[in-house]
Amino acid sequence: MIRFDNISKRYPGGFEALSRVSFHLPRGKMAYLTGHSGAGKSTLLKLIALIERPSRGQIFLDGVNLNGIRNRRIPQIRRNIGIIFQNHHLLYDRPVFDNVAMPLVIQGYRHREISKRVRAALDQVGLLNKEKVAPITLSGGEQQRVGIARAIVHKPALLLADEPTGNLDPELSREIMQLFTRFNMFGTTVLIASHDLDLIRETGYPSISLNKGTIERNDPVSYTHLRAHETKTIISDGELGI
Numbered sequence: 001m002i003r004f005d006n007i008s009k010r011y012p013g014g015f016e017a018l019s020r021v022s023f024h025l026p027r028g029k030m031a032y033l034t035g036h037s038g039a040g041k042s043t044l045l046k047l048i049a050l051i052e053r054p055s056r057g058q059i060f061l062d063g064v065n066l067n068g069i070r071n072r073r074i075p076q077i078r079r080n081i082g083i084i085f086q087n088h089h090l091l092y093d094r095p096v097f098d099n100v101a102m103p104l105v106i107q108g109y110r111h112r113e114i115s116k117r118v119r120a121a122l123d124q125v126g127l128l129n130k131e132k133v134a135p136i137t138l139s140g141g142e143q144q145r146v147g148i149a150r151a152i153v154h155k156p157a158l159l160l161a162d163e164p165t166g167n168l169d170p171e172l173s174r175e176i177m178q179l180f181t182r183f184n185m186f187g188t189t190v191l192i193a194s195h196d197l198d199l200i201r202e203t204g205y206p207s208i209s210l211n212k213g214t215i216e217r218n219d220p221v222s223y224t225h226l227r228a229h230e231t232k233t234i235i236s237d238g239e240l241g242i
Helices: 041-048 071-078 096-107 111-124 140-152 170-185 197-203
Strands: 002-010 016-025 030-034 056-061 081-084 158-162 189-193 207-211 214-216
Touching: 002 041, 016 041, 016 056, 016 214, 030 041, 030 170, 030 197, 041 056, 041 158, 041 189, 081 140, 096 111, 096 140, 111 140, 140 158, 140 170, 158 170, 170 189, 170 197
Parallel strands: 030 189, 030 207, 081 158, 158 189
Antiparallel strands: 002 016, 002 056, 207 214
């Protein structure tokens, strides 16, 4: 599903956010990106979503080389990706329903299909009774659930989440992670950037640990250290037990 081959990302001014990163996350699997602030987690997710472009190396998404994707084709690629941000990026002047419906409106879905999909997504995150509510009146955990519903409403094959529990208490964080686990059980590939190592250990899913833009090896099952010319599957079918 996702394959990085010797990826580096250098920003104007010389800062290298990622250096020679290689890994493979197969379709239908779930994993975490860990590392301190500035380790390169957000940059890695942005590269997958075509928000950023690599300076070197190649990125493959479901067999498609993203390096060859021209700007006009980016919306087409993103239709298969759901993105969840730490700060939600909600429209506070629109009700919950409109926020969740936004990807479908942009893609040109008909009103009846939009209504069906939005309510199904809100039901999955436990907010079906909040569709007419203004997001500003919701708790932080509820706002994050709105963001998740918006990310899954178009039924993407891949979910990317950037610190989705960063502003939540431990109990709410577990509930959010349980949602991702549920989506993965139904076949969605999930990659989550998080610094909450205790919560990650509880879930039991493999992790990719980043340190100053490179992958480091900590756990022989969950972590992979790769040299510049190597590409390796970090998750095998047996490791997840599903």
